[in-house]
Amino acid sequence: MSFTIAFIGGGNMASSIIGGLVASGIDAGRVWASDPFPESLERLRAVAPVNTTSDNAEAVANADVVVMAVKPQIMKSVAESLASAVQAKKPLVISIAAGIEAETLSNWLGGNLALVRCMPNTPALVRTGASGLYANAQVSDEQCAQAQTILEAVGSVSWFDNEAALDAVTAVSGSGPAYFFLVMEAMQAAGEQLGLSAEDAKALTLQTALGAATMAINSDVEPDELRRRVTSPKGTTEKAIAALEAGGLRDIFAKAMIACRDRSIELSRELGD
C-alpha cells in the first residue's frame, strides 16, 4: 500500500479492519487512528502498532485516505468539526457508518469530495470480511482502486452503482455476523441441554459452523443441495429441519432482515439534513 490511511474513531469496526490490514502485511506505520478515549487507542495498539492520536484533524493531515468510523449518531458533529482539515487535504473519504448517505456526509465535510460509502463487517479482523461499496461521482479510478485495496485486504468486495443497495447489504452482511453468532449461542445451549459439557457443545458447534461455511464457499452446488446431502430420508436431520421449518425459520429471517434494512433507511432519514 503506497498511501496512508487514517481511521476517525477507533472502536470495534475500525479495529477489525486495522487488525485485518496489518495481518495482510500492510505497514502499520502507514495507518493512523484517532479517538478521544485513551482506552480505545490502547486497545487498538494492542491489535497493531499503528500511529494514534486524540486529535482527528492531526490524523486527517497525515492521510491520503480517511475512514470515518464513528457511530452514525455523532457523525454529523465529528464531520463538521473536521471539514476544514478535510477540505485542506481533499483525501478520499470512506464512510463505514450505517445509514448515512454519501451526499449527506460529503456536505457535512464541506462538500465536493470523493467519497466511498462502505458497509463492512467485523470478520474483517480475520480477513474473511464482506464489504459492499458505493462510490460517488467524484471518486477517480485510482481512488476506487485504493478503496478496493483496503477492503480486499480484509475480505471480499462487492461494488454497487445504486447507493440504496447498501441498506440491503447492511441487512445481509453488515449485521449478518450477529445472526450467525446467535445461532451458535442457541446450538451451544441446546447441546448443553442434551447433556454435553459447555466446552464440548461449543467446540462442536463452532467447528460445524466453520465446516459448513467452508463447504458452501468451496462447493459448486447450492446450500439447499448441501443440506439435502446431510438429510438422510427417515433419518435424524429430517426431524431437526422439520422442527426449524415448522417454527418459521425462513419467515423469521425475512422479517429480521427487513427490519434491519428498514432501520438503515430510517437512520438516513433521522440523521440526514
Ligand SMILES: NC(=O)C1=CN([C@@H]2O[C@H](COP(=O)(O)OP(=O)(O)OC[C@H]3O[C@@H](n4cnc5c(N)ncnc54)[C@H](O)[C@@H]3O)[C@@H](O)[C@H]2O)C=CC1
Ligand atoms: N460493529 C459492526 O459490526 C459494524 C459497524 N459499522 C459502522 O461502524 C461505525 C462504528 O461502529 P463500531 O465500531 O461498532 O462502534 P464503536 O462504538 O465500537 O466505535 C466508535 C468509536 O468512535 C469513538 N469516538 C467517539 N467520539 C469520537 C470523536 N469525536 N472522534 C473520533 N472518535 C470518536 C469511540 O470512542 C469509539 O471507539 C458505525 O458508524 C457503524 O454503523 C459498520 C459495519 C459493521
Ligand SMILES: O=C(O)[C@@H]1CCC=N1
Ligand atoms: O448494528 C449496527 O448498527 C452496525 C451496522 C452494521 C452492523 N453493526
